[in-house]
Amino acid sequence: MNAASSTALLRVSDVTVRFGGLTAIDKVSFEVLPGELLGLIGPNGAGKTTLLRAITGVVSATDGRVELEGRRIDGLPIDKRILRGMSLSQQLVKPFRDISVIDNVALAAGGAKTMSPLTSLMHVARHQELATARQMLERVGIAQHADQFAATQPLGVLKRLEMARALALKPRLLLLDEPLAGLNSNEARGLADTIAEINRQGVTIVLIEHNLGEVMRICQRLVVLDNGRKIADGPPRAVMDDPVVRAAYLGGDTLGAAAADGDQNHA
Numbered sequence: 491m492n493a494a495s496s497t498a499l500l501r502v503s504d505v506t507v508r509f510g511g512l513t514a515i516d517k518v519s520f521e522v523l524p525g526e527l528l529g530l531i532g533p534n535g536a537g538k539t540t541l542l543r544a545i546t547g548v549v550s551a552t553d554g555r556v557e558l559e560g561r562r563i564d565g566l567p568i569d570k571r572i573l574r575g576m577s578l579s580q581q582l583v584k585p586f587r588d589i590s591v592i593d594n595v596a597l598a599a600g601g602a603k604t605m606s607p608l609t610s611l612m613h614v615a616r617h618q619e620l621a622t623a624r625q626m627l628e629r630v631g632i633a634q635h636a637d638q639f640a641a642t643q644p645l646g647v648l649k650r651l652e653m654a655r656a657l658a659l660k661p662r663l664l665l666l667d668e669p670l671a672g673l674n675s676n677e678a679r680g681l682a683d684t685i686a687e688i689n690r691q692g693v694t695i696v697l698i699e700h701n702l703g704e705v706m707r708i709c710q711r712l713v714v715l716d717n718g719r720k721i722a723d724g725p726p727r728a729v730m731d732d733p734v735v736r737a738a739y740l741g742g743d744t745l746g747a748a749a750a751d752g753d754q755n756h757a
């Protein structure tokens with residue numbers, strides 16, 4: 491065992507997830523060190539979202555183990571895993587549309603304590619949750635939208651709202667699933683800067699993202715999945731130069747051009 495493996499915040503060991511006959515995740519192992527901003531990338535259908543869901547407990551791993559700060563969590567329900575310090579920002583943004591932006595975040599802040607939607611509703615008016623919510627909106631740069639209905643917000647604001655909801659749980663480990671998807675390049679750059687800033691403030695982050703330009707700019711290390719398997723793990727430049735990674739992207743449809751900006755001489 492090396493020094494890194496003994497100090498990992500998150501350790502995923504030989505995790506397998508099967509849906510019926512489909513093996514979506516196949517014996518994947520990786521670690522996230524405290525303070526890291528780790529990019530989790532791979533072509534469409536590679537298994538990135540499924541792996542994040544297995545870490546948070548939204549889906550059950552068929553096999554393998556997940557440890558947070560050295561303690562096994564793969565047998566725990568989602569709420570217990572969240573109480574241990576992790577939070578997930580979803581690929582599809584689904585706020586409560588008919589309440590304000592700040593109430594959406596306050597609900598999440600209240601939910602961190604109670605984990606029951608009904609009890610958290612009663613908490614909305616409470617000063618502490620609203621104060622936390624406002625702090626989180628400021629942190630993600632949308633405090634000026636606090637009192638507007640969530641339903642009327644553009645995607646760029648909703649993406650930041652989803653991140654504020656995740657941060658309201660005060661996680662040590664924040665898992666982000668495609669926060670930049672659907673944003674134009676300026677918006678994506680701005681939100682990537684916000685993610686890097688949140689990381690600098692002490693939140694360890696796993697970032698799933700197809701925008702490889704921003705991933706390369708802000709991530710300290712990359713893990714690459716393809717067909718449910720881990721095919722690379724290391725410094726961003728070295729990983730992107732790896733022929734195996736390039737081949738995986740060439741076989742896919744979304745990212746071939748971004749990943750294959752050099753010569754290719756393998757099938």
Ligand SMILES: Nc1ncnc2c1ncn2[C@@H]1O[C@H](COP(=O)(O)OP(=O)(O)OP(=O)(O)O)[C@@H](O)[C@H]1O
Nearest residue numbers: 509512514532533534535536537538539540541581
């Ligand atoms: N609940 C489910 N039931 C059955 N199959 C599923 C389920 N969730 C995901 N899959 C399958 O598992 C595989 C991995 O999907 P997943 O959504 O994890 O990929 P991804 O890397 O997140 O892709 P994308 O980049 O398109 O979001 C795919 O073949 C997908 O169809």
Ligand SMILES: [Mg+2]
Nearest residue numbers: 538539540581
């Ligand atoms: Mg996905």
